Amino acid sequence: DAGVTQSPTHLIKTRGQQVTLRCSPKSGHDTVSWYQQALGQGPQFIFQYYEEEERQRGNFPDRFSGHQFPNYSSELNVNALLLGDSALYLCASSLSDGLVNEQFFGPGTRLTVL
Amino acid sequence: KQEVTQIPAALSVPEGENLVLNCSFTDSAIYNLQWFRQDPGKGLTSLLLIQSSQREQTSGRLNASLDKSSGRSTLYIAASQPGDSATYLCAGSYNFNKFYFGSGTKLNVKP
Numbered sequence: 001d002a003g004v005t006q007s008p009t010h011l012i013k014t015r016g017q018q019v020t021l022r023c024s025p026k027s028g029h030d031t032v033s034w035y036q037q038a039l040g041q042g043p044q045f046i047f048q049y050y051e052e053e054e055r056q057r058g059n060f061p062d063r064f065s066g067h068q069f070p071n072y073s074s075e076l077n078v079n080a081l082l083l084g085d086s087a088l089y090l091c092a093s094s095l096s097d098g099l100v101n102e103q104f105f106g107p108g109t110r111l112t113v114l
Numbered sequence: 115k116q117e118v119t120q121i122p123a124a125l126s127v128p129e130g131e132n133l134v135l136n137c138s139f140t141d142s143a144i145y146n147l148q149w150f151r152q153d154p155g156k157g158l159t160s161l162l163l164i165q166s167s168q169r170e171q172t173s174g175r176l177n178a179s180l181d182k183s184s185g186r187s188t189l190y191i192a193a194s195q196p197g198d199s200a201t202y203l204c205a206g207s208y209n210f211n212k213f214y215f216g217s218g219t220k221l222n223v224k225p
Contacts, residue, residue, distance in 0.1 A: 004157075006157075033212070033213075035215075040217070041217055042118070042203055042205075042215030042216050042217045042218055043158070043203075043205075043213075043215045044215070045212055045213065045214070048212060056209075056212050058212075088155075090157055090158065092158075092213075101145070101146055101207065102146075102148065102160060102163045103148065103160070103205075103213060104160060105150070105157045105158035105159070105160070106157050107156060107157040108156070108157045110155070
């Protein structure tokens with residue numbers, strides 16, 4: 001059983017460009033959350049997708065957008081990249097059964113903005 | 115506003131020592147408290163999940179407790195090993211799986 005997978009593993013972009021990161025949830029999971037982790041910090045919640053809709057959003061600008069597909073996989077899009085967007089982007093999946101809600105994380109995508 | 119704090123930020127211990135990592139949160143209406151391990155440059159590995167109705171969870175040499183009234187959780191690691199060296203993160207959720215993370219405790223276990 002594959003866990004949470006993310007692609008690509010590393011990405012280098014320049015300021016002003018746009019980037020798309022991808023995530024496939026753990027088998028059987030229907031909810032995907034995205035986090036940004038700056039060096040030396042804990043992950044910060046960006047947003048969460050459930051049933052192809054954004055269900056919750058953290059304190060991130062509209063430059064950050066996402067999408068969830070019918071197979072529950074998800075994309076994170078960041079427009080007009082800034083140097084400060086350089087971070088490890090983590091995807092987490094869970095099952096929204098209202099009971100356990102344990103989150104499982106992928107290996108992350110390291111984004112460097114030059 | 116939900117905030118999660120972890121103390122200490124870093125810890126260095128000799129192999130074999132028992133140790134405690136601390137996590138505190140400002141909002142006691144927590145739903146789940148989850149402990150993770152993160153190796154350098156890697157994703158997060160789930161260690162233990164404590165639901166709001168529970169007080170502790172155990173897995174092997176790890177034991178995590180949750181005291182909602184005091185806003186604290188602790189992760190106890192017994193008989194530490196060099197392979198335990200990593201950053202340990204705690205995260206609390208309040209609704210719909212939105213987790214608030216602490217900044218982590220970086221643990222170094224010396225052989």
